[in-house]
Amino acid sequence: MDIRKSTEADRVAIEKIHTKAFGEEKGPEIAALVNGLFDDTTATPLLSLVAVEKDQLVGHILYTKAVLKGADTPVSIRLLAPLAVLPEAQAQGVGRKLIEEGLDHLREAGVDLVFVLGHPDYYPRCGFIPAGVLGFEAPYPIPDVHAAAWMVHALREGVIGRVKGKIQCADVLDQPQHWRE
Numbered sequence: 001m002d003i004r005k006s007t008e009a010d011r012v013a014i015e016k017i018h019t020k021a022f023g024e025e026k027g028p029e030i031a032a033l034v035n036g037l038f039d040d041t042t043a044t045p046l047l048s049l050v051a052v053e054k055d056q057l058v059g060h061i062l063y064t065k066a067v068l069k070g071a072d073t074p075v076s077i078r079l080l081a082p083l084a085v086l087p088e089a090q091a092q093g094v095g096r097k098l099i100e101e102g103l104d105h106l107r108e109a110g111v112d113l114v115f116v117l118g119h120p121d122y123y124p125r126c127g128f129i130p131a132g133v134l135g136f137e138a139p140y141p142i143p144d145v146h147a148a149a150w151m152v153h154a155l156r157e158g159v160i161g162r163v164k165g166k167i168q169c170a171d172v173l174d175q176p177q178h179w180r181e
């Protein structure tokens with residue numbers, strides 16, 4: 001399995017991955033979100049990676065630009081959303097590889113922190129830890145019962161603990177329906 005940056009020619013296959021992975025109810029909304037983010041200038045710099053197996057796209061991950069409001073020192077942050085792996089390719093390490101290769105790219109690009117709202121049993125396997133208790137507020141309030149789903153991964157030492165604030169995401173993601181876990 002290879003991981004590479006996506007191209008314009010991958011757009012339809014990426015849409016299909018999200019539609020299938022998230023299912024009939026949620027899939028079309030997530031696919032539309034991805035398309036919207038590709039065209040959203042406030043999401044840039046954006047990192048879009050695909051997993052390719054035997055010439056077929058089986059997974060996709062998107063990292064988009066975000067801003068930490070209220071931080072007194074400049075900090076470079078990204079948001080991981082969404083991530084999807086085709087049902088038939090799940091539980092084979094594809095999701096993990098997409099996350100880890102993405103984090104490697106972002107580290108090299110000088111990014112400090114990566115945030116995600118996601119499954120609290122899944123992302124900690126890749127080094128994510130609860131973000132709310134560290135002083136990072138999500139763009140929309142996360143109910144206490146889901147607090148553990150709002151997570152951060154530090155790509156550089158010494159940033160966590162030194163900065164706090166509210167995360168401002170790209171315009172297309174800045175809708176309450178995208179912040180319900």
Ligand SMILES: CC(C)(COP(=O)(O)OP(=O)(O)OC[C@H]1O[C@@H](n2cnc3c(N)ncnc32)[C@H](O)[C@@H]1OP(=O)(O)O)[C@@H](O)C(=O)NCCC(=O)NCCS
Nearest residue numbers: 021022083084085090091092093094095096118119121122
């Ligand atoms: C979540 C998802 C991206 C994981 O991708 P994947 O390639 O199957 O994951 P990996 O192979 O890296 O990891 C598999 C492990 O994660 C676990 N896992 C998968 N989804 C999980 C979830 N929602 N919560 C907790 N653990 C999960 C599997 O049980 C498996 O555990 P094991 O290693 O102990 O057997 C994939 O299942 C998917 O596309 N799901 C539908 C869309 C979705 O929910 N996206 C994430 C939004 S936050």
